[in-house]
Amino acid sequence: MPGHNQRKIAALLNQQPLADFKVGVDNVIFSVDTTQNRLLVLLVMRQQEPFLNYWCLPGTLVRQGESLEDAAYRILAEKIRVKNLYLEQLYTFGGPDRDPREAFDSFGVRYLSVSYFALVRFEEAELIADKVTGIAWYPVKQLPKLAFDHNEILAYGHRRLRNKLEYSPVAFEVLPEMFTLNDVYQLYTTVLGENFSDYSNFRARLLKLGFLCDTKIKVSRGAGRPASLYKFDAAAFAPLKDKPLVFI
Protein backbone atom coordinates (compact mmCIF):
# COMPACT_ATOMS: atom_id res chain seq x y z
CA MET A 1 0.00 0.00 0.00
CA PRO A 2 2.14 2.89 -1.27
CA GLY A 3 2.01 6.06 0.77
CA HIS A 4 2.95 9.68 0.23
CA ASN A 5 6.69 9.49 0.72
CA GLN A 6 6.77 6.66 -1.80
CA ARG A 7 8.40 8.79 -4.48
CA LYS A 8 11.22 9.88 -2.19
CA ILE A 9 11.99 6.28 -1.43
CA ALA A 10 11.79 5.43 -5.10
CA ALA A 11 14.18 8.25 -5.95
CA LEU A 12 16.62 7.01 -3.32
CA LEU A 13 16.42 3.47 -4.61
CA ASN A 14 17.08 4.64 -8.14
CA GLN A 15 20.67 5.22 -7.07
CA GLN A 16 20.92 1.63 -5.80
CA PRO A 17 22.83 -0.64 -8.17
CA LEU A 18 21.19 -3.73 -9.61
CA ALA A 19 21.57 -7.02 -7.82
CA ASP A 20 23.50 -9.84 -9.45
CA PHE A 21 21.85 -13.20 -9.16
CA LYS A 22 22.73 -16.81 -9.27
CA VAL A 23 19.59 -18.75 -9.99
CA GLY A 24 18.97 -22.10 -8.40
CA VAL A 25 16.31 -24.62 -9.22
CA ASP A 26 14.92 -26.75 -6.41
CA ASN A 27 12.64 -29.68 -7.05
CA VAL A 28 9.87 -30.89 -4.81
CA ILE A 29 9.55 -34.45 -6.06
CA PHE A 30 6.59 -36.36 -4.72
CA SER A 31 5.75 -39.98 -5.02
CA VAL A 32 3.32 -42.27 -3.28
CA ASP A 33 4.00 -45.65 -1.81
CA THR A 34 0.67 -47.34 -2.45
CA THR A 35 1.56 -50.38 -0.41
CA GLN A 36 2.09 -48.35 2.75
CA ASN A 37 -0.15 -45.40 1.90
CA ARG A 38 2.53 -42.85 2.44
CA LEU A 39 3.21 -39.65 0.59
CA LEU A 40 6.95 -39.36 0.00
CA VAL A 41 9.26 -36.56 -0.99
CA LEU A 42 12.77 -36.92 -2.33
CA LEU A 43 15.50 -35.41 -0.18
CA VAL A 44 19.25 -35.33 -0.51
CA MET A 45 21.94 -34.77 2.07
CA ARG A 46 24.03 -31.64 1.66
CA GLN A 47 27.76 -32.31 1.30
CA GLN A 48 28.96 -28.72 1.72
CA GLU A 49 28.55 -25.72 3.92
CA PRO A 50 26.27 -24.01 4.50
CA PHE A 51 23.90 -26.51 6.10
CA LEU A 52 26.42 -29.36 5.86
CA ASN A 53 24.71 -32.67 6.63
CA TYR A 54 21.25 -31.20 6.52
CA TRP A 55 18.65 -32.76 4.28
CA CYS A 56 17.43 -30.55 1.44
CA LEU A 57 15.48 -30.61 -1.79
CA PRO A 58 17.48 -31.75 -4.78
CA GLY A 59 18.61 -28.58 -6.51
CA THR A 60 21.20 -27.08 -8.75
CA LEU A 61 22.37 -23.74 -10.03
CA VAL A 62 21.37 -22.85 -13.57
CA ARG A 63 24.20 -23.05 -16.10
CA GLN A 64 24.92 -20.92 -19.11
CA GLY A 65 22.61 -21.62 -22.03
CA GLU A 66 20.32 -23.75 -19.89
CA SER A 67 16.64 -22.97 -19.39
CA LEU A 68 15.05 -23.19 -15.95
CA GLU A 69 13.08 -26.25 -16.93
CA ASP A 70 16.18 -27.89 -18.41
CA ALA A 71 17.91 -27.39 -15.09
CA ALA A 72 14.96 -28.93 -13.29
CA TYR A 73 15.09 -31.99 -15.54
CA ARG A 74 18.85 -32.17 -15.11
CA ILE A 75 18.84 -32.56 -11.32
CA LEU A 76 15.95 -34.92 -11.55
CA ALA A 77 17.88 -37.09 -13.98
CA GLU A 78 20.93 -36.97 -11.72
CA LYS A 79 18.97 -38.30 -8.77
CA ILE A 80 16.44 -40.73 -10.16
CA ARG A 81 15.74 -42.75 -13.25
CA VAL A 82 12.07 -42.64 -14.23
CA LYS A 83 10.06 -43.64 -17.23
CA ASN A 84 7.28 -41.17 -16.69
CA LEU A 85 6.99 -37.95 -14.78
CA TYR A 86 4.96 -34.84 -14.30
CA LEU A 87 6.73 -31.54 -13.80
CA GLU A 88 5.60 -27.95 -13.46
CA GLN A 89 6.95 -24.73 -12.04
CA LEU A 90 5.97 -24.02 -8.46
CA TYR A 91 7.10 -20.65 -7.16
CA THR A 92 10.08 -18.37 -7.05
CA PHE A 93 11.57 -17.62 -3.68
CA GLY A 94 13.87 -14.68 -3.86
CA GLY A 95 14.09 -12.40 -0.85
CA PRO A 96 17.54 -11.28 0.18
CA ASP A 97 18.88 -13.25 3.16
CA ARG A 98 17.20 -16.49 2.14
CA ASP A 99 20.63 -17.97 1.53
CA PRO A 100 23.39 -17.44 4.13
CA ARG A 101 25.96 -17.42 1.35
CA GLU A 102 24.74 -13.94 0.57
CA ALA A 103 25.99 -12.71 3.93
CA PHE A 104 29.67 -13.15 3.04
CA ASP A 105 29.65 -10.43 0.47
CA SER A 106 26.58 -8.73 1.88
CA PHE A 107 25.26 -6.73 -1.08
CA GLY A 108 26.92 -8.90 -3.69
CA VAL A 109 25.49 -11.96 -5.34
CA ARG A 110 21.94 -12.94 -4.50
CA TYR A 111 20.58 -16.48 -4.63
CA LEU A 112 17.18 -17.00 -6.12
CA SER A 113 15.32 -20.29 -6.08
CA VAL A 114 12.87 -21.23 -8.78
CA SER A 115 11.15 -24.29 -7.44
CA TYR A 116 9.61 -27.04 -9.50
CA PHE A 117 7.00 -29.55 -8.54
CA ALA A 118 7.31 -33.12 -9.79
CA LEU A 119 5.42 -36.38 -9.48
CA VAL A 120 6.93 -39.75 -10.20
CA ARG A 121 5.81 -43.35 -9.87
CA PHE A 122 7.32 -44.87 -6.78
CA GLU A 123 7.66 -48.35 -8.27
CA GLU A 124 9.40 -47.12 -11.38
CA ALA A 125 11.62 -44.51 -9.77
CA GLU A 126 15.12 -45.82 -9.29
CA LEU A 127 17.24 -43.67 -6.98
CA ILE A 128 20.77 -42.98 -8.15
CA ALA A 129 23.03 -43.30 -5.15
CA ASP A 130 26.49 -42.07 -6.02
CA LYS A 131 28.28 -43.17 -2.83
CA VAL A 132 28.94 -39.61 -1.71
CA THR A 133 25.48 -38.10 -1.57
CA GLY A 134 22.78 -39.34 0.74
CA ILE A 135 19.43 -39.63 -0.98
CA ALA A 136 16.11 -40.88 0.33
CA TRP A 137 12.36 -40.87 0.06
CA TYR A 138 11.03 -39.15 3.16
CA PRO A 139 7.42 -39.44 4.35
CA VAL A 140 6.00 -35.92 4.39
CA LYS A 141 4.44 -36.69 7.76
CA GLN A 142 7.87 -36.90 9.37
CA LEU A 143 10.13 -34.32 7.85
CA PRO A 144 13.37 -33.19 9.44
CA LYS A 145 14.45 -29.55 9.59
CA LEU A 146 15.71 -28.87 6.08
CA ALA A 147 18.44 -26.58 4.78
CA PHE A 148 17.66 -23.00 3.71
CA ASP A 149 13.96 -22.26 3.37
CA HIS A 150 13.27 -25.69 1.94
CA ASN A 151 10.65 -26.58 4.52
CA GLU A 152 8.68 -23.62 3.29
CA ILE A 153 9.14 -24.57 -0.37
CA LEU A 154 8.05 -28.10 0.40
CA ALA A 155 4.96 -26.93 2.24
CA TYR A 156 4.07 -24.86 -0.79
CA GLY A 157 4.53 -27.89 -3.02
CA HIS A 158 2.35 -29.99 -0.74
CA ARG A 159 -0.43 -27.44 -0.96
CA ARG A 160 -0.14 -27.45 -4.74
CA LEU A 161 -0.36 -31.22 -4.81
CA ARG A 162 -3.55 -31.22 -2.76
CA ASN A 163 -5.12 -28.65 -5.05
CA LYS A 164 -4.03 -30.41 -8.22
CA LEU A 165 -5.55 -33.68 -7.09
CA GLU A 166 -8.94 -32.06 -6.91
CA TYR A 167 -9.19 -30.77 -10.43
CA SER A 168 -6.64 -32.54 -12.56
CA PRO A 169 -5.77 -36.15 -13.21
CA VAL A 170 -2.24 -35.91 -11.80
CA ALA A 171 -2.99 -38.91 -9.64
CA PHE A 172 -2.47 -41.16 -12.65
CA GLU A 173 1.04 -39.81 -13.08
CA VAL A 174 1.97 -41.15 -9.68
CA LEU A 175 0.06 -44.38 -9.74
CA PRO A 176 1.50 -47.38 -11.51
CA GLU A 177 0.47 -48.03 -15.12
CA MET A 178 -2.31 -50.31 -13.93
CA PHE A 179 -4.05 -49.80 -10.66
CA THR A 180 -7.15 -50.76 -8.76
CA LEU A 181 -9.81 -48.20 -7.97
CA ASN A 182 -8.94 -48.67 -4.38
CA ASP A 183 -5.38 -47.60 -5.13
CA VAL A 184 -6.74 -44.33 -6.45
CA TYR A 185 -8.92 -43.95 -3.39
CA GLN A 186 -6.03 -44.66 -1.04
CA LEU A 187 -3.88 -42.13 -2.86
CA TYR A 188 -6.54 -39.49 -2.42
CA THR A 189 -7.01 -40.23 1.24
CA THR A 190 -3.30 -40.25 1.99
CA VAL A 191 -2.84 -36.87 0.34
CA LEU A 192 -6.14 -35.19 1.18
CA GLY A 193 -6.72 -36.79 4.56
CA GLU A 194 -9.50 -39.09 5.72
CA ASN A 195 -13.18 -38.40 5.22
CA PHE A 196 -12.87 -36.45 1.99
CA SER A 197 -15.41 -38.79 0.47
CA ASP A 198 -17.08 -42.16 0.78
CA TYR A 199 -15.35 -44.89 -1.24
CA SER A 200 -18.37 -46.00 -3.22
CA ASN A 201 -19.35 -42.47 -4.16
CA PHE A 202 -15.80 -41.64 -5.12
CA ARG A 203 -15.68 -44.73 -7.23
CA ALA A 204 -18.95 -43.99 -8.99
CA ARG A 205 -17.98 -40.42 -9.79
CA LEU A 206 -14.57 -41.45 -11.07
CA LEU A 207 -15.96 -44.10 -13.39
CA LYS A 208 -18.68 -41.81 -14.70
CA LEU A 209 -15.98 -39.43 -15.95
CA GLY A 210 -15.18 -42.18 -18.41
CA PHE A 211 -11.44 -41.93 -18.80
CA LEU A 212 -10.57 -45.06 -16.86
CA CYS A 213 -10.75 -48.31 -18.70
CA ASP A 214 -11.16 -51.67 -17.10
CA THR A 215 -8.48 -54.11 -18.23
CA LYS A 216 -10.56 -56.97 -16.75
CA ILE A 217 -7.34 -58.26 -15.24
CA LYS A 218 -7.91 -59.17 -11.62
CA VAL A 219 -5.53 -58.91 -8.72
CA SER A 220 -5.99 -60.40 -5.32
CA ARG A 221 -4.36 -58.66 -2.41
CA GLY A 222 -4.73 -61.02 0.54
CA ALA A 223 -8.25 -61.89 1.52
CA GLY A 224 -11.33 -60.58 -0.20
CA ARG A 225 -12.66 -60.41 -3.69
CA PRO A 226 -10.03 -59.66 -6.35
CA ALA A 227 -10.06 -56.15 -7.82
CA SER A 228 -10.06 -55.11 -11.43
CA LEU A 229 -7.02 -53.33 -12.76
CA TYR A 230 -7.75 -50.06 -14.51
CA LYS A 231 -5.76 -47.91 -16.89
CA PHE A 232 -5.85 -44.17 -17.47
CA ASP A 233 -7.03 -43.50 -21.01
CA ALA A 234 -5.36 -40.25 -22.09
CA ALA A 235 -7.34 -40.10 -25.32
CA ALA A 236 -10.65 -40.36 -23.48
CA PHE A 237 -9.52 -37.66 -21.09
CA ALA A 238 -8.43 -35.17 -23.77
CA PRO A 239 -11.91 -33.65 -24.34
CA LEU A 240 -12.27 -33.09 -20.59
CA LYS A 241 -9.15 -30.94 -20.49
CA ASP A 242 -9.76 -27.42 -19.14
CA LYS A 243 -13.23 -28.51 -18.03
CA PRO A 244 -14.13 -27.91 -14.38
CA LEU A 245 -13.60 -31.57 -13.46
CA VAL A 246 -13.98 -32.23 -9.76
CA PHE A 247 -13.01 -35.42 -7.98
CA ILE A 248 -13.54 -34.57 -4.37
Add this chain to the structure above:
Amino acid sequence: MPGHNQRKIAALLNQQPLADFKVGVDNVIFSVDTTQNRLLVLLVMRQQEPFLNYWCLPGTLVRQGESLEDAAYRILAEKIRVKNLYLEQLYTFGGPDRDPREAFDSFGVRYLSVSYFALVRFEEAELIADKVTGIAWYPVKQLPKLAFDHNEILAYGHRRLRNKLEYSPVAFEVLPEMFTLNDVYQLYTTVLGENFSDYSNFRARLLKLGFLCDTKIKVSRGAGRPASLYKFDAAAFAPLKDKPLVFI
Protein backbone atom coordinates in the same frame (compact mmCIF):
# COMPACT_ATOMS: atom_id res chain seq x y z
CA MET B 1 12.18 -38.33 -19.97
CA PRO B 2 15.84 -39.04 -19.20
CA GLY B 3 17.49 -41.66 -21.38
CA HIS B 4 20.59 -43.75 -21.17
CA ASN B 5 23.20 -41.24 -22.26
CA GLN B 6 21.84 -38.85 -19.65
CA ARG B 7 24.86 -39.21 -17.41
CA LYS B 8 27.28 -38.41 -20.20
CA ILE B 9 25.37 -35.22 -20.93
CA ALA B 10 25.28 -34.40 -17.25
CA ALA B 11 29.02 -34.93 -17.01
CA LEU B 12 29.55 -32.62 -19.94
CA LEU B 13 27.30 -29.96 -18.50
CA ASN B 14 29.15 -30.12 -15.23
CA GLN B 15 31.98 -28.33 -16.95
CA GLN B 16 29.64 -25.55 -18.04
CA PRO B 17 30.00 -22.40 -15.96
CA LEU B 18 27.04 -20.97 -14.06
CA ALA B 19 24.88 -18.33 -15.67
CA ASP B 20 24.83 -14.83 -14.23
CA PHE B 21 21.41 -13.33 -14.01
CA LYS B 22 19.78 -9.97 -13.85
CA VAL B 23 16.32 -10.45 -12.45
CA GLY B 24 13.44 -8.38 -13.68
CA VAL B 25 9.99 -8.08 -12.25
CA ASP B 26 7.08 -7.50 -14.62
CA ASN B 27 3.62 -6.68 -13.41
CA VAL B 28 0.38 -7.67 -15.05
CA ILE B 29 -1.89 -5.06 -13.51
CA PHE B 30 -5.56 -5.56 -14.16
CA SER B 31 -8.45 -3.31 -13.46
CA VAL B 32 -12.06 -3.23 -14.58
CA ASP B 33 -13.96 -0.26 -15.90
CA THR B 34 -17.41 -1.05 -14.54
CA THR B 35 -19.06 1.73 -16.48
CA GLN B 36 -17.96 0.33 -19.83
CA ASN B 37 -17.58 -3.33 -18.82
CA ARG B 38 -14.04 -3.60 -20.04
CA LEU B 39 -11.14 -5.50 -18.56
CA LEU B 40 -8.06 -3.31 -18.67
CA VAL B 41 -4.37 -3.93 -18.30
CA LEU B 42 -1.72 -1.32 -17.58
CA LEU B 43 0.91 -0.87 -20.28
CA VAL B 44 3.84 1.48 -20.61
CA MET B 45 5.74 2.60 -23.66
CA ARG B 46 9.37 1.56 -23.84
CA GLN B 47 11.83 4.45 -24.07
CA GLN B 48 14.93 2.45 -24.94
CA GLU B 49 16.16 -0.26 -27.22
CA PRO B 50 15.44 -3.05 -27.53
CA PHE B 51 11.77 -2.73 -28.49
CA LEU B 52 11.89 1.06 -28.50
CA ASN B 53 8.37 2.49 -28.75
CA TYR B 54 6.72 -0.86 -28.12
CA TRP B 55 4.18 -1.18 -25.38
CA CYS B 56 5.16 -3.47 -22.54
CA LEU B 57 4.23 -4.49 -19.02
CA PRO B 58 5.53 -2.14 -16.33
CA GLY B 59 8.69 -3.74 -15.04
CA THR B 60 11.99 -3.11 -13.39
CA LEU B 61 15.22 -4.85 -12.56
CA VAL B 62 15.66 -5.94 -8.98
CA ARG B 63 18.10 -3.84 -6.97
CA GLN B 64 20.53 -4.83 -4.29
CA GLY B 65 18.86 -5.56 -0.97
CA GLU B 66 15.42 -5.55 -2.52
CA SER B 67 13.06 -8.53 -2.43
CA LEU B 68 11.13 -9.58 -5.52
CA GLU B 69 7.88 -8.43 -4.00
CA ASP B 70 9.42 -5.11 -2.98
CA ALA B 71 10.45 -4.58 -6.59
CA ALA B 72 6.93 -5.40 -7.74
CA TYR B 73 5.47 -2.84 -5.34
CA ARG B 74 8.09 -0.30 -6.39
CA ILE B 75 7.18 -0.26 -10.09
CA LEU B 76 3.54 -0.29 -9.20
CA ALA B 77 4.04 2.77 -7.00
CA GLU B 78 6.00 4.49 -9.75
CA LYS B 79 3.18 4.07 -12.22
CA ILE B 80 -0.03 4.40 -10.26
CA ARG B 81 -1.28 5.67 -6.94
CA VAL B 82 -3.79 3.31 -5.36
CA LYS B 83 -5.38 2.94 -1.97
CA ASN B 84 -6.02 -0.74 -2.20
CA LEU B 85 -4.53 -3.51 -4.26
CA TYR B 86 -4.16 -7.22 -4.59
CA LEU B 87 -0.79 -8.63 -5.61
CA GLU B 88 0.57 -12.12 -6.00
CA GLN B 89 3.38 -13.81 -7.85
CA LEU B 90 2.48 -15.21 -11.24
CA TYR B 91 5.23 -17.16 -12.93
CA THR B 92 8.92 -17.01 -13.72
CA PHE B 93 9.93 -16.83 -17.34
CA GLY B 94 13.55 -17.64 -17.76
CA GLY B 95 14.66 -19.42 -20.88
CA PRO B 96 17.78 -18.15 -22.56
CA ASP B 97 16.97 -15.96 -25.59
CA ARG B 98 13.85 -14.49 -24.11
CA ASP B 99 15.59 -11.12 -24.00
CA PRO B 100 17.53 -9.96 -27.08
CA ARG B 101 19.99 -8.15 -24.81
CA GLU B 102 21.42 -11.56 -24.02
CA ALA B 103 22.52 -11.93 -27.63
CA PHE B 104 25.18 -9.22 -27.40
CA ASP B 105 27.35 -11.18 -25.07
CA SER B 106 25.90 -14.53 -26.00
CA PHE B 107 26.68 -16.69 -22.99
CA GLY B 108 26.99 -13.80 -20.60
CA VAL B 109 24.27 -12.21 -18.51
CA ARG B 110 20.83 -13.78 -18.61
CA TYR B 111 17.58 -11.91 -18.04
CA LEU B 112 14.96 -13.57 -15.94
CA SER B 113 11.46 -12.25 -15.46
CA VAL B 114 9.50 -12.92 -12.31
CA SER B 115 6.00 -11.77 -13.13
CA TYR B 116 3.45 -10.50 -10.66
CA PHE B 117 -0.27 -10.30 -10.98
CA ALA B 118 -2.06 -7.28 -9.56
CA LEU B 119 -5.60 -6.00 -9.31
CA VAL B 120 -6.50 -2.40 -8.62
CA ARG B 121 -9.68 -0.40 -8.49
CA PHE B 122 -10.10 1.53 -11.67
CA GLU B 123 -11.79 4.51 -10.04
CA GLU B 124 -9.12 4.87 -7.36
CA ALA B 125 -6.10 4.20 -9.52
CA GLU B 126 -4.40 7.41 -10.53
CA LEU B 127 -1.87 6.98 -13.31
CA ILE B 128 1.42 8.77 -12.83
CA ALA B 129 2.40 10.28 -16.16
CA ASP B 130 5.94 11.58 -15.98
CA LYS B 131 6.01 13.37 -19.34
CA VAL B 132 8.58 11.00 -20.82
CA THR B 133 6.92 7.63 -20.45
CA GLY B 134 3.71 6.74 -22.17
CA ILE B 135 1.31 4.91 -19.88
CA ALA B 136 -2.21 3.69 -20.50
CA TRP B 137 -4.97 1.29 -19.57
CA TYR B 138 -5.43 -1.05 -22.50
CA PRO B 139 -8.53 -3.20 -23.03
CA VAL B 140 -7.36 -6.81 -23.05
CA LYS B 141 -9.64 -7.40 -26.03
CA GLN B 142 -7.47 -5.17 -28.23
CA LEU B 143 -3.85 -5.61 -27.29
CA PRO B 144 -0.97 -4.52 -29.49
CA LYS B 145 2.14 -6.62 -30.06
CA LEU B 146 4.13 -6.13 -26.89
CA ALA B 147 7.87 -6.09 -26.24
CA PHE B 148 9.76 -9.26 -25.29
CA ASP B 149 7.52 -12.19 -24.36
CA HIS B 150 5.07 -9.88 -22.63
CA ASN B 151 2.07 -11.03 -24.64
CA GLU B 152 2.69 -14.48 -23.28
CA ILE B 153 3.07 -13.24 -19.71
CA LEU B 154 -0.13 -11.26 -20.04
CA ALA B 155 -2.03 -14.26 -21.39
CA TYR B 156 -0.84 -16.23 -18.39
CA GLY B 157 -2.03 -13.47 -16.08
CA HIS B 158 -5.40 -13.37 -17.78
CA ARG B 159 -5.84 -17.11 -17.29
CA ARG B 160 -4.95 -16.71 -13.61
CA LEU B 161 -7.47 -13.93 -13.22
CA ARG B 162 -10.24 -16.08 -14.67
CA ASN B 163 -9.38 -18.93 -12.34
CA LYS B 164 -9.09 -16.71 -9.29
CA LEU B 165 -12.52 -15.24 -9.89
CA GLU B 166 -14.07 -18.66 -9.60
CA TYR B 167 -12.78 -19.61 -6.20
CA SER B 168 -11.62 -16.51 -4.41
CA PRO B 169 -13.15 -13.16 -3.64
CA VAL B 170 -10.61 -11.15 -5.64
CA ALA B 171 -13.48 -9.45 -7.42
CA PHE B 172 -13.98 -7.25 -4.39
CA GLU B 173 -10.43 -5.99 -4.68
CA VAL B 174 -11.19 -4.55 -8.10
CA LEU B 175 -14.67 -3.30 -7.44
CA PRO B 176 -15.19 0.03 -5.71
CA GLU B 177 -15.69 0.05 -1.94
CA MET B 178 -19.44 -0.09 -2.41
CA PHE B 179 -21.03 -1.76 -5.38
CA THR B 180 -24.31 -3.09 -6.62
CA LEU B 181 -24.80 -6.80 -7.14
CA ASN B 182 -25.13 -6.08 -10.79
CA ASP B 183 -21.64 -4.56 -10.76
CA VAL B 184 -20.32 -7.87 -9.49
CA TYR B 185 -22.25 -9.73 -12.13
CA GLN B 186 -20.98 -7.45 -14.91
CA LEU B 187 -17.43 -7.92 -13.68
CA TYR B 188 -17.82 -11.67 -13.85
CA THR B 189 -19.33 -11.60 -17.31
CA THR B 190 -16.68 -9.26 -18.70
CA VAL B 191 -13.89 -11.47 -17.42
CA LEU B 192 -15.47 -14.90 -17.78
CA GLY B 193 -17.54 -14.20 -20.86
CA GLU B 194 -21.31 -14.30 -21.33
CA ASN B 195 -23.51 -17.17 -20.24
CA PHE B 196 -21.43 -18.28 -17.30
CA SER B 197 -24.54 -18.07 -15.16
CA ASP B 198 -27.99 -16.58 -14.91
CA TYR B 199 -28.04 -13.27 -13.01
CA SER B 200 -30.65 -14.20 -10.46
CA ASN B 201 -28.97 -17.49 -9.64
CA PHE B 202 -25.59 -15.81 -9.40
CA ARG B 203 -27.09 -13.28 -7.09
CA ALA B 204 -28.74 -15.85 -4.86
CA ARG B 205 -25.58 -17.92 -4.53
CA LEU B 206 -23.47 -14.89 -3.80
CA LEU B 207 -25.78 -13.63 -1.06
CA LYS B 208 -26.10 -17.05 0.51
CA LEU B 209 -22.35 -17.09 1.09
CA GLY B 210 -23.05 -14.34 3.57
CA PHE B 211 -20.02 -12.10 3.28
CA LEU B 212 -21.73 -9.27 1.48
CA CYS B 213 -23.60 -6.79 3.58
CA ASP B 214 -26.35 -4.56 2.34
CA THR B 215 -25.70 -0.91 3.20
CA LYS B 216 -29.35 -0.15 2.32
CA ILE B 217 -28.04 2.83 0.40
CA LYS B 218 -29.73 2.99 -2.98
CA VAL B 219 -28.30 4.19 -6.26
CA SER B 220 -30.26 4.88 -9.37
CA ARG B 221 -28.46 4.44 -12.67
CA GLY B 222 -30.78 5.86 -15.29
CA ALA B 223 -34.14 4.22 -15.56
CA GLY B 224 -35.26 1.31 -13.47
CA ARG B 225 -35.52 0.55 -9.80
CA PRO B 226 -32.59 1.80 -7.72
CA ALA B 227 -30.11 -0.86 -6.61
CA SER B 228 -28.77 -1.51 -3.14
CA LEU B 229 -25.11 -0.84 -2.52
CA TYR B 230 -23.25 -3.73 -0.92
CA LYS B 231 -19.95 -3.98 0.91
CA PHE B 232 -17.52 -6.88 1.17
CA ASP B 233 -17.35 -7.99 4.81
CA ALA B 234 -13.82 -9.34 5.32
CA ALA B 235 -14.62 -10.59 8.84
CA ALA B 236 -17.59 -12.60 7.62
CA PHE B 237 -15.46 -14.05 4.85
CA ALA B 238 -12.58 -15.15 7.10
CA PRO B 239 -14.11 -18.51 8.10
CA LEU B 240 -14.71 -19.35 4.44
CA LYS B 241 -11.04 -18.98 3.61
CA ASP B 242 -9.50 -22.13 2.09
CA LYS B 243 -13.01 -23.56 1.68
CA PRO B 244 -13.96 -24.75 -1.80
CA LEU B 245 -16.04 -21.64 -2.48
CA VAL B 246 -17.45 -21.62 -5.98
CA PHE B 247 -19.09 -18.65 -7.63
CA ILE B 248 -19.58 -19.87 -11.15
Add this chain to the structure above:
DNA sequence: ACAAAAGTGTTTTTTATACACCCATGC
Protein backbone atom coordinates in the same frame (compact mmCIF):
# COMPACT_ATOMS: atom_id res chain seq x y z
C1' DA C 1 -18.90 -70.89 7.07
C1' DC C 2 -17.30 -66.51 7.63
C1' DA C 3 -14.37 -62.54 7.37
C1' DA C 4 -12.55 -59.35 4.17
C1' DA C 5 -12.31 -56.67 0.31
C1' DA C 6 -14.73 -55.44 -4.24
C1' DG C 7 -18.48 -53.74 -6.40
C1' DT C 8 -23.67 -52.22 -7.07
C1' DG C 9 -27.82 -49.95 -5.95
C1' DT C 10 -31.21 -47.01 -3.43
C1' DT C 11 -32.76 -43.25 -0.65
C1' DT C 12 -32.31 -38.67 0.99
C1' DT C 13 -30.55 -34.17 0.81
C1' DT C 14 -28.51 -30.50 -1.34
C1' DT C 15 -27.32 -27.70 -5.19
C1' DA C 16 -27.73 -26.10 -9.99
C1' DT C 17 -30.61 -24.34 -13.77
C1' DA C 18 -34.28 -22.21 -15.95
C1' DC C 19 -37.64 -19.42 -15.68
C1' DA C 20 -41.84 -16.63 -14.14
C1' DC C 21 -43.14 -12.89 -11.71
C1' DC C 22 -43.36 -8.70 -8.53
C1' DC C 23 -41.13 -3.96 -7.33
C1' DA C 24 -39.57 0.77 -7.78
C1' DT C 25 -38.13 4.29 -10.54
C1' DG C 26 -37.64 7.64 -14.92
C1' DC C 27 -39.84 9.41 -18.71
Add this chain to the structure above:
DNA sequence: GCATGGGTGTATAAAAAACACTTTTGT
Protein backbone atom coordinates in the same frame (compact mmCIF):
# COMPACT_ATOMS: atom_id res chain seq x y z
C1' DG D 1 -48.70 3.81 -18.05
C1' DC D 2 -45.05 1.47 -19.59
C1' DA D 3 -40.29 0.52 -20.35
C1' DT D 4 -36.27 -0.47 -17.63
C1' DG D 5 -33.45 -2.47 -14.56
C1' DG D 6 -33.70 -4.46 -9.49
C1' DG D 7 -35.15 -8.14 -6.73
C1' DT D 8 -37.81 -12.62 -5.20
C1' DG D 9 -39.68 -17.11 -5.70
C1' DT D 10 -40.76 -21.66 -7.60
C1' DA D 11 -40.57 -25.95 -10.22
C1' DT D 12 -37.47 -29.13 -12.28
C1' DA D 13 -33.19 -31.51 -13.02
C1' DA D 14 -28.85 -32.98 -11.45
C1' DA D 15 -25.46 -33.96 -8.30
C1' DA D 16 -23.59 -35.06 -3.58
C1' DA D 17 -23.81 -37.74 0.61
C1' DA D 18 -25.14 -41.60 3.34
C1' DC D 19 -25.60 -46.21 3.63
C1' DA D 20 -27.57 -50.89 2.71
C1' DC D 21 -26.65 -54.77 0.16
C1' DT D 22 -24.56 -58.30 -3.12
C1' DT D 23 -20.42 -60.66 -5.00
C1' DT D 24 -16.10 -63.09 -4.87
C1' DT D 25 -12.25 -64.42 -2.90
C1' DG D 26 -8.90 -66.52 1.23
C1' DT D 27 -8.79 -69.17 5.24
